[in-house]
Amino acid sequence: MTDQIIRRIWPIAPISLALALITLLMIVVGANPLTVYQALFDGSFGGREQSLSTLAFWVPLLLCSTGLLVTFTAGLWNIGVEGQMIAGSLGASAVALMVAKPNPSIPGWVILPLAIVVAMLSGALWAALAAILKTRGRIHEIFGGVALNNLAAIATIYLISGPWQPPEGGSLRGTVPFPTQALFPLMGTSRFSPLSLILALVALVLVALALRGTFWGLKLKAQGKNLRSAFLLGVPSEREAINAMMVCGALAGLAGAVRVLSWFDSLRQSISGGIGFLAILVVLLAGTRPLWTLLIGLFFSALLNGGTFVHSRVQLHSSLSGLIQGTLVLFVLLLGDYTRIFRRKKTVMEAISDHE
Amino acid sequence: MFNKHKAVLLMLALTLMLLLSACQQAATATTEPVPTEDVVISIPTTPPVIEEPTEAPTEEPTAEPTVEPFIFGMVLVGPKNDHGWSQAHYEAGQYIEENIPGAKMIVFESLNSADKPEATLEGVVSDMVSQGATLIFTTSDEFEEDTTTVAANRPDIIFINASGDDTWDQRPNLAVKPPANLGNVMGRMEDMKAIAGCAAALTTETGSIGYLGPLINDETRRLTASAYLGARYCYDNYREETPGELKFEVSWIGFWFNIPGFTLDPTEVANQLFDGGTDVLISGIDTTEALDVAGQRAEKEEAVLAIPYDYEGACDKAPEVCLGVPFFNWGPSYLKIAQSIKDGTWEQSFEWLGPDWADMTNPDTSHVGWVNGPALTDDVKATLDTFISGLADGSINVWTGPINLQDGTEYIADGVEAPDPLIWYLPQLLEGMTGSSK
Numbered sequence: 001m002t003d004q005i006i007r008r009i010w011p012i013a014p015i016s017l018a019l020a021l022i023t024l025l026m027i028v029v030g031a032n033p034l035t036v037y038q039a040l041f042d043g044s045f046g047g048r049e050q051s052l053s054t055l056a057f058w059v060p061l062l063l064c065s066t067g068l069l070v071t072f073t074a075g076l077w078n079i080g081v082e083g084q085m086i087a088g089s090l091g092a093s094a095v096a097l098m099v100a101k102p103n104p105s106i107p108g109w110v111i112l113p114l115a116i117v118v119a120m121l122s123g124a125l126w127a128a129l130a131a132i133l134k135t136r137g138r139i140h141e142i143f144g145g146v147a148l149n150n151l152a153a154i155a156t157i158y159l160i161s162g163p164w165q166p167p168e169g170g171s172l173r174g175t176v177p178f179p180t181q182a183l184f185p186l187m188g189t190s191r192f193s194p195l196s197l198i199l200a201l202v203a204l205v206l207v208a209l210a211l212r213g214t215f216w217g218l219k220l221k222a223q224g225k226n227l228r229s230a231f232l233l234g235v236p237s238e239r240e241a242i243n244a245m246m247v248c249g250a251l252a253g254l255a256g257a258v259r260v261l262s263w264f265d266s267l268r269q270s271i272s273g274g275i276g277f278l279a280i281l282v283v284l285l286a287g288t289r290p291l292w293t294l295l296i297g298l299f300f301s302a303l304l305n306g307g308t309f310v311h312s313r314v315q316l317h318s319s320l321s322g323l324i325q326g327t328l329v330l331f332v333l334l335l336g337d338y339t340r341i342f343r344r345k346k347t348v349m350e351a352i353s354d355h356e
Numbered sequence: 357m358f359n360k361h362k363a364v365l366l367m368l369a370l371t372l373m374l375l376l377s378a379c380q381q382a383a384t385a386t387t388e389p390v391p392t393e394d395v396v397i398s399i400p401t402t403p404p405v406i407e408e409p410t411e412a413p414t415e416e417p418t419a420e421p422t423v424e425p426f427i428f429g430m431v432l433v434g435p436k437n438d439h440g441w442s443q444a445h446y447e448a449g450q451y452i453e454e455n456i457p458g459a460k461m462i463v464f465e466s467l468n469s470a471d472k473p474e475a476t477l478e479g480v481v482s483d484m485v486s487q488g489a490t491l492i493f494t495t496s497d498e499f500e501e502d503t504t505t506v507a508a509n510r511p512d513i514i515f516i517n518a519s520g521d522d523t524w525d526q527r528p529n530l531a532v533k534p535p536a537n538l539g540n541v542m543g544r545m546e547d548m549k550a551i552a553g554c555a556a557a558l559t560t561e562t563g564s565i566g567y568l569g570p571l572i573n574d575e576t577r578r579l580t581a582s583a584y585l586g587a588r589y590c591y592d593n594y595r596e597e598t599p600g601e602l603k604f605e606v607s608w609i610g611f612w613f614n615i616p617g618f619t620l621d622p623t624e625v626a627n628q629l630f631d632g633g634t635d636v637l638i639s640g641i642d643t644t645e646a647l648d649v650a651g652q653r654a655e656k657e658e659a660v661l662a663i664p665y666d667y668e669g670a671c672d673k674a675p676e677v678c679l680g681v682p683f684f685n686w687g688p689s690y691l692k693i694a695q696s697i698k699d700g701t702w703e704q705s706f707e708w709l710g711p712d713w714a715d716m717t718n719p720d721t722s723h724v725g726w727v728n729g730p731a732l733t734d735d736v737k738a739t740l741d742t743f744i745s746g747l748a749d750g751s752i753n754v755w756t757g758p759i760n761l762q763d764g765t766e767y768i769a770d771g772v773e774a775p776d777p778l779i780w781y782l783p784q785l786l787e788g789m790t791g792s793s794k
Contacts, residue, residue, distance in 0.1 A: 043483065046486075047486065049482045049486075050482075053479050053482075057474055150617075153617070153618075157610075157618065161610075173498050173501075177501070177505070189478075189509045191476070191478065263476070264476070265505075268469050269469055269470070269618060270469045270470050270473055270618065271469075272473075273469065273473025273474060274473050275473075304474035305474060305479070307474070308464070308472065308474065308475040308479060308480060308483065309483050311464060311465070312429075312462050312463070312464045312480065312483045312484060312487070313462070313483070313487060
């Protein structure tokens, strides 16, 4: 019983340990941890603008994490989520620049859904590439994903320094601002779009339900547990792997659209902002549990948003957030899997019940 | 099966850590050569300094007038200790703090999508405003567009964008009206770059000068071209060489400073230029790689020299190979702006400010300058001084025609002095320069 409880709240352990270590570090460098945490809070939830900014950063993170729930369940390490997000941004930007800009008469309720669909398709196709490399080319999805991430980043640089370069030229900063009808409707002067959050939450609920209560979810789980057995028992593993990757890619693509169509108003270099990698960390920490995914994602978004505030207010280096993040990665890898630490050996039945 | 799983996990762990740290590494890479002192800044002392005066009762019988706090923001594209562009701005902020009682700067370093993917100019500005800032300097071409957007949303805050042209009455797109609370400042660096080019041309043994460029835009084209024009003038007029034989090779890295994975590595590019026969390398980027590389190669007995950029103290990093540095001194112009805002007399303006020819290193009067480096020999120094005094009294203007663009078309006719807009908006590199124009 207590064992159950400990397992449920286990994701807190690495976070608390990391925070304890960071607090110690702050004291060592002569910073007052209370001031810093206060600034972190003020910068993330201290006011309307800060809260909205935290939410705006959270949405694409949530979308990517949701997608990763699918691939992790299927036993796939979709490192390529970052590239799939970039592919989505490129797709959305293409619609904004090549459809919306020359045709200002097309209303937003046509353009925005179109941009979203194209973004999701681009992300899904980019993911399918990694999946096919794996199933047909026997290239592990980690390596395929890393390569495709780089390709997507290079494509961004090419586009903003080439065909989509602003007329004044020169900079690698990004494209010209998109016309407003192509953007998500934003709250006030913030970069937060309630619509994008609704889409993300719907996606999370659907994925959670699908993984839990559908035959498809069961097939993915079986595949994730043991690919060969699942195959022998009749799961079309190649097809399901590609499907899982494409679902994740579509959600990551939507995240990319949110980045260009609400967080920014144009395509920028490093548009993904490392959110895909952060999402991997979130899902690992959450142990593929949807509710924890939601909460931990929000925590990270607050941490990163607060980090910039700490930098300008306390003049403490803003890599503090990066430091906390890095420490977390370390602790998650050390302590992340509760069962692995406390039960070195387990029976098949136990292993199955662990994942119920 | 289980072992394989473990191996994959291990691989993932390594990859993930590598990748996660990749974004942060950009920051580390640019700050690398500098001690990490900025982490140790003690916090508790700063806030009370500004709080005190406001809380002091007004009827206090001291003769000193009550000091009103004046808070301003300084947004930097790179680290504040980069020995280059960003440090020059940071120190201008300190100059305001020294000269206006009660002035306090809020700094935000390394605002660029590689170092701080989670930060936007909008977010940074809103943080600064919530801390009381009424004036915000956005000190990079990178922020030009975002500054305009943010300024339009916050009409009560004054924004100064360094290097931008939004408020210039000679800009091409006059139809686009800038927000009323936006101003621009830029240093007239062109003559200083010409001096740098001249110093390089007077020193080169191989007859080949390299230029380590950032990204390609109007600003970098005109500065690179200015260095070339200065070099050509001095090579043709002061040296016993065949005029026109000077080689001037430009390599661009793709951004203002090194961002691993996004730009070419400036260290590598600098090495390539030296390998290709260049013996004097002029830097156009925000950081000091050109000088660093020259210093390393000089240690291996190579006869190479370099000219850094942006920051008066840039030579410090490898003085023995430093011919000098053309630098910005943003202090006086920023102070004037801050003072006028404090007095309520600020008016929107575009400032393109030159040197104090009588004393180019005067911190209070000269907006740009050139300082000789330790590697400059006395002979060269004397010739360079002739060139500088020619620029000062107007007898030399390197932007005098005939000047042709790189594709051969005539840009400035024979004997004509180029007007400001033609210099500012130079569309290509010039004939005689090697390197891409776009």
